[in-house]
Amino acid sequence: MKNYYSSNFKLGILGGGQLGRMLLAETQKLDIHTSILETNKNAPCAEICNTFVVGDLLDFDAVYNFGKTVDVLTIEIENVNLDALDKLEDEGLTIFPKPKDLRIIQNKARQKNFYVDHEIPTAEFSHFAHSTEIKHSYENNTIDFPFVWKAARFGYDGNGVKIVRNIEDLESLPNVECITEKLIPFKNELAVIVARNAAGAVKTYPVVEMEFHPEANQVEYVICPARIHSTIAEKAREVALKVVSDLDFVGLLAVEMFQTVDDKILVNEVAPRPHNSGHYSIEASYTNQFEQHLRSILNLPLGNTDSKVAGIMVNLVGEEGFSGDVIYENIEEILKIDGVTPHIYGKKETRPFRKMGHVTIVNSDIDIARKVAQEVKETIRVISKNN
Amino acid sequence: MKNYYSSNFKLGILGGGQLGRMLLAETQKLDIHTSILETNKNAPCAEICNTFVVGDLLDFDAVYNFGKTVDVLTIEIENVNLDALDKLEDEGLTIFPKPKDLRIIQNKARQKNFYVDHEIPTAEFSHFAHSTEIKHSYENNTIDFPFVWKAARFGYDGNGVKIVRNIEDLESLPNVECITEKLIPFKNELAVIVARNAAGAVKTYPVVEMEFHPEANQVEYVICPARIHSTIAEKAREVALKVVSDLDFVGLLAVEMFQTVDDKILVNEVAPRPHNSGHYSIEASYTNQFEQHLRSILNLPLGNTDSKVAGIMVNLVGEEGFSGDVIYENIEEILKIDGVTPHIYGKKETRPFRKMGHVTIVNSDIDIARKVAQEVKETIRVISKNN
Structure with a gap:
């Protein structure tokens, strides 16, 4: 087994929010040394990891350069720069979860397509490059109220999910890549x-x-x-x-x-x-x-x-x-x-x-x-x- | 209730060893900000508290000056400068456990006298200013082998406790303030x-x-x-x-x-x-x-x-x-x-x-x-x- 308990070993974590904070309780228990990259300098992990680096989790250079300083890399938030992870993985860094899986999960349309391709049961859905396109479907009677709207990317704490009940709801949606789903009882x-x-x-x-x-x-x-x-x-x-x-x-x-x-x-x-x-x-x-x-x-x-x-x-x-x-x-x-x-x-x-x-x-x-x-x-x- | 969850509140901890480390898991859970004074700069708490101060726990000034920076003071090791704690307490700092109790506990002879004074059952003992004095008691037949020897101060991890079975054991004891106790079956x-x-x-x-x-x-x-x-x-x-x-x-x-x-x-x-x-x-x-x-x-x-x-x-x-x-x-x-x-x-x-x-x-x-x-x-x- 790798000697995780040596101060030469560094576990890199992308993200330093509350999940990172609870993860740190466990790295401390096992004495695994941690290095965290986080956008917000006052994030919950700021003062309690071994090394805290401030940098944009969506920026290629920030993530790539951080990755070069650690031995194993993981995440506590999935919205991170994946091109940097791909390059780091190509260069031999151990990254779990795998960047290819994060790419599927990061985008809800890709995630839904994955379920369909693998016959994993999921609610029926439609995919739109922009929310405004949903209106055409509505006008063509291919979509009915009510339905669930989800931003394809960066949904968090409910901001990326809405129940659309009428034309006013539809017109107030952010105009981003999205999916719609049947409202399932x-x-x-x-x-x-x-x-x-x-x-x-x-x-x-x-x-x-x-x-x-x-x-x-x-x-x-x-x-x-x-x-x-x-x-x-x-x-x-x-x-x-x-x-x-x-x-x-x-x-x-x-x-x-x-x-x-x-x-x-x-x-x-x-x-x-x-x-x-x-x-x-x-x-x-x-x-x-x-x-x-x-x-x-x-x-x-x-x-x-x-x-x-x-x-x-x-x-x-x-x-x-x-x-x-x-x-x-x-x-x-x-x-x-x-x-x-x-x-x-x-x-x-x-x-x-x-x-x-x-x-x-x-x-x-x-x-x-x-x-x-x-x-x-x-x-x-x-x-x-x-x- | 005091707002412990504000970054303006600081819990001071004297000592940053393994007990402090496990205590930090709980301060992190409750988001209580911690400041630690510790003699060893590489101690287990070094990188995972909010503020880590290196200083001698037995030094009056180090403990007193540290105490002036915190709102409530506690310990994870009892061998600390008590005169500094007395002065801090006189000046209004909340300190638990109380310095007066630490003074009783820090010295095993004082601890044993406390038990006797309060009719708390404990093994019979004798108190010596120096281990060499035990020999007189032995020569006067007031003490018999085997007995338990304990350094009055700073016993830790077994170094301060010995079972004395014969004259050679007796002569190899550190010459410090100590107590002897009957070996209790x-x-x-x-x-x-x-x-x-x-x-x-x-x-x-x-x-x-x-x-x-x-x-x-x-x-x-x-x-x-x-x-x-x-x-x-x-x-x-x-x-x-x-x-x-x-x-x-x-x-x-x-x-x-x-x-x-x-x-x-x-x-x-x-x-x-x-x-x-x-x-x-x-x-x-x-x-x-x-x-x-x-x-x-x-x-x-x-x-x-x-x-x-x-x-x-x-x-x-x-x-x-x-x-x-x-x-x-x-x-x-x-x-x-x-x-x-x-x-x-x-x-x-x-x-x-x-x-x-x-x-x-x-x-x-x-x-x-x-x-x-x-x-x-x-x-x-x-x-x-x-x-």
Whole structure:
């Protein structure tokens, strides 16, 4: 095995946001030295990695030059310059997840085409070079309201996804490359995280169930295990494994899925890294997703993905109407409750719906955990003195 | 509540070793900004806290000047300059644990006198200004071999404790202030960690059982929960609570105890901080000892001290015969086993018996965990290419 524990070994991470921050807890545990490239000099990882480099993640030179200083390269955000990664890989650098997979995943149209090409179940879709072209389809009666619009690139925290219900909604869309999808009536939104290392070892985490905030299109609760029939869970795991296998993926892949009203499993989208739907694992799982990400990209044996206890995650997002220096109102109230762990991401300023942290609730009884989660959600508020 | 999550708030920590490193995982989780004073510029915390200051922890000016830059001050090692802490406290700085308690604990003779004064059960002892004076007692027949010798100050990792069996052992002792204790025949060595915040809330962790390496006087296994009768566990918890109450202690206190052959509980010694006997809590407990330390010193509500699963901790100490750049031989073998988590402290060089890390083994079945712990112990080796 490579001596990862030597200060001569450097793991490079593209991106220094909250996912990077939680990944650093694990590199510190294993004493793996980290170097981070990040656009924002005040990002959550700024002061707690071994080397922090400020540079544009979408700039070829910034990414290429950074890559030349590290031994293994990974990401905590997929919107990075892929031409630089291709060149670095050609020159022999170990990069996981693979640049070719990031290229498929970075663009939602390419991602959807991949599912179709590999007979992976997904909602029907159309691809447009510009949103304005959707209007022609509408006029030609080839598209009907309502439908889901998704920017092909750089969708994040819900800004890249809209439900289009009428002509006004249609005309207010950003004019970018996009896809449209039929609005699928579904029973549940599910997710499965799959880890695969370079040697081909694969493990799946339990299926989780997600509840979304109806307006912000952000996850409100992630519930592990999902309260679904075991045959549905098995089907979801199989679909997720097929995606990983067809991509020949190495690393951690979070596969988001719909369970339709007739119990079909459709892939919604994937994320090639630790994911919001796996944060519960820090407190609930034998091996959390961040440690598992490291194990997979460093070709170490994968850890046990089972849970010790049931886990529920509540996102802490900025309250509407507040912008500025953040205050976590009533955090001391939730600390009084057994099994409640807040994670604060270290962002100085809150904005409406900005992800500022999350809270994990664990309990041996999932119904108790669910009640506590509600109590947490109703108690803590992410606000600011300025509004 | 104080806004700990503002970058204007600074938690000062005296010491930047492995305990500080594990504490930083929790300050990062809660986004509490840290400033560390540490003598060794390459210490485990060097690159991963917000501010790292190199300075001698025993030097008045270094500690005093550092204290003036922080809002709350705590320790991860108790051997620090107490006169500086007294002055900082007089000037209004919040310091937990309290300097007066550190003064009692720092000196083992003072610690033992405290137990006697408060009728806390402990082994009989004698106090000597210099080890050479023990010889007079021996010549006057007031002391008999074998006995336990302990340096009054700065005992660490076993260097300050010896079993004296004959006149040669006696003559080879360092000539420092010390105590001698009767060698107590005991069934078990136990420990209880107690947390208390400034508001007076108190919680105890389950009683753990320790197995020591016979030569190095270092813990080999810490087993939680201890496999003892519940009446003994209850007695141990009561004694630990009495120590905390009599000290009027704020923070985390690890109380090490003997269970004698006739089932008495005797206090051996205490540590006023997160402790080796609580490392299992990172993986096994609802609230780990490092998060609990933060909760107690910041006067936050204390977390649940129950365990999710049984936990066993194996210390990773440098193998005899090896010194130099460290190699963790077979670490990838132990990563294959379910429920095994290594913690590597980030020390560049190994030495015989140096604490280099630990491994936690968790399982819902303690007997399986104990078998796995043995397997881990027999598999991983902390060595060096140089020897």
